[in-house]
Amino acid sequence: MQTTLLGSLSNDDNNELDPQLWAGSFNGKESSLHQLAPYVGKLKSGMVRVLICKYTKPGDTVLDPFCGSGVVPLECILTGRHAVANDLSPYAYVVTRGKLSAPRSKAEALRRATMLSGEAEARSKYMDLTIVPDWVRRFFHPNTLSEILAAVEILKEWEDDFLLACLLGILHHVRPGFLSYPASHLTPYLRTRKYPPEQFPAMYAYRDLRSRLLAKVARAYRRSLFSDTMNTVRWQVFQRNAMSLPLESESIDAVISSPPYFGALDYARDNRLRLWFLGVSSWKELDRALTANDSVYLPQMNACLSEMFRVLKRGGRCVLVLGDVERNGKSRPTAEIISELALEATGGQLQTKGIWTDEVPDIRRSRRATKTTKYERIVYMEKA
Ligand SMILES: C[S@@+](CC[C@H](N)C(=O)[O-])C[C@H]1O[C@@H](n2cnc3c(N)ncnc32)[C@H](O)[C@@H]1O
Known part of the structure; x- marks a missing residue:
């Protein structure tokens, strides 16, 4: 500043x-x-x-x-x-609450993120992907999607908007630290033409939630002020x-x-993928x-x-x-x-x-x- x-x-x-x-x-x-x-x-x-x-x-x-x-x-x-x-x-509500309610220490935030990852991994086995619309499924490896769905469910139970905002913040991008197949960041468009699966198979492999979420939380505390x-x-x-x-x-x-x-x-169209995970089926x-x-x-x-x-x-x-x-x-x-x-x-x-x-x-x-x-x-x- x-x-x-x-x-x-x-x-x-x-x-x-x-x-x-x-x-x-x-x-x-x-x-x-x-x-x-x-x-x-x-x-x-x-x-x-x-x-x-x-x-x-x-x-x-x-x-x-x-x-x-x-x-x-x-x-x-x-x-x-x-x-x-x-x-x-x-989406705006969750992100704003997420920022204002962020745990005041990085250690506490990481502790909660670790606990969430464990519970989401366990619960992911029971997630029903058939209820997910095709346009949403197209963005994720099925195992990654199951973990995201489980994590969202748990975070709603915990009423933890900080971790929910972190999760939505890593939902889609072309970078490896994000959860989707290669896609744009601000608005959700798949980049399959630029990164065809045959040429870039690693970009279409399972992406674990745990390491990405923990890295995201650590980035949020780099300079919390x-x-x-x-x-x-x-x-x-x-x-x-x-x-x-x-x-x-x-x-x-x-x-x-x-x-x-x-x-x-x-505003809704641009955030339609994040909004879907928050229960908004009609952006x-x-x-x-x-x-x-x-x-x-x-x-x-x-x-x-x-x-x-x-x-x-x-x-x-x-x-x-x-x-x-x-x-x-x-x-x-x-x-x-x-x-x-x-x-x-x-x-x-x-x-x-x-x-x-x-x-x-x-x-x-x-x-x-x-x-x-x-x-x-x-x-x-x-x-x-
Ligand atoms: C220009 S954006 C605000 C951006 C914000 N200042 C920021 O820095 O992120 C306008 C916001 O108004 C919200 N909005 C539009 N109509 C609204 C209404 N009638 N009541 C409440 N919010 C509304 C949109 O969802 C959008 O987030």
Whole structure:
């Protein structure tokens, strides 16, 4: 983390934001827990850290109603803020809970992973693969699949979202440390054409869960950045539609979030294989329920903004990271649209005080280069 810059950055009355504060790569500086599992549309942890330090203070309660992979809530608890997170996707829910509930010591995490491996190996013999749809079976050696199914079953019984998130994080990739046959990492596509089984038989052999899971857990603790302040913070994660949150009115000091884009990303489709193991058999239905497609975006975002307004304390701050979207040659200035919508939804009470552009391209957030711009817009609003 850029400690010199961030050290001088604190919650103050000057609300101007300088995107240069998070320029450069944060890989190798951020908490390794940020890499627990992939997520399309994930925010840069460096930007999130700057927003948290600039717009909140230690002890504040910060809400992210669209938490995705949990970058905002994790940065909150690492910096002594209470975190309230929410996302309608069960995958986002598990990954976020996984990060926040990670055992505070590597030894404890490894102990649990070892215990899980033993139990999953024993239970795998009884798994019925005939209930697994073909499109899922195609990704795995049958013995590996049996171990994954057994492990998922056990982790649901144990309510252990940390290990479940680790498991989902190693579900598919081309690398040997992952469980699937060669496949892409972010979204599940088999790479059989590039790696034909006849030429690469080792890539289609049984892959044991134990060694891969233990290695994954060890990687998660390479630089966890846990500190004593974490013992004093509280966190909660919900899996609800952000249009209606189970929170008291005026209970939140600040909202920091990146809402879905106008029809730009398919959060459920991109995670369909991981979601299947979480019991979501129809990713299409989930994608339809998420606020992204054109016909529902504006009315649903209107409802989400009034909900954020309701739970915010008076004078509370709301910082939204948005991307402009291009469709059919037309560009939609999402930041300006959301600012207008916030005024409309709250009778002029949630007012935009500034909009900044992050000029640093981030390929992780713009997979569909034709649809989204590579620039983030940051909208800063206050509740009157
Ligand atoms: C841009 S992503 C958030 C990414 C996140 N900030 C991160 O760094 O990983 C937007 C999220 O909004 C969620 N979402 C979309 N519509 C929703 C709704 N109506 N209620 C709750 N979550 C929703 C999606 O599942 C997705 O995870």
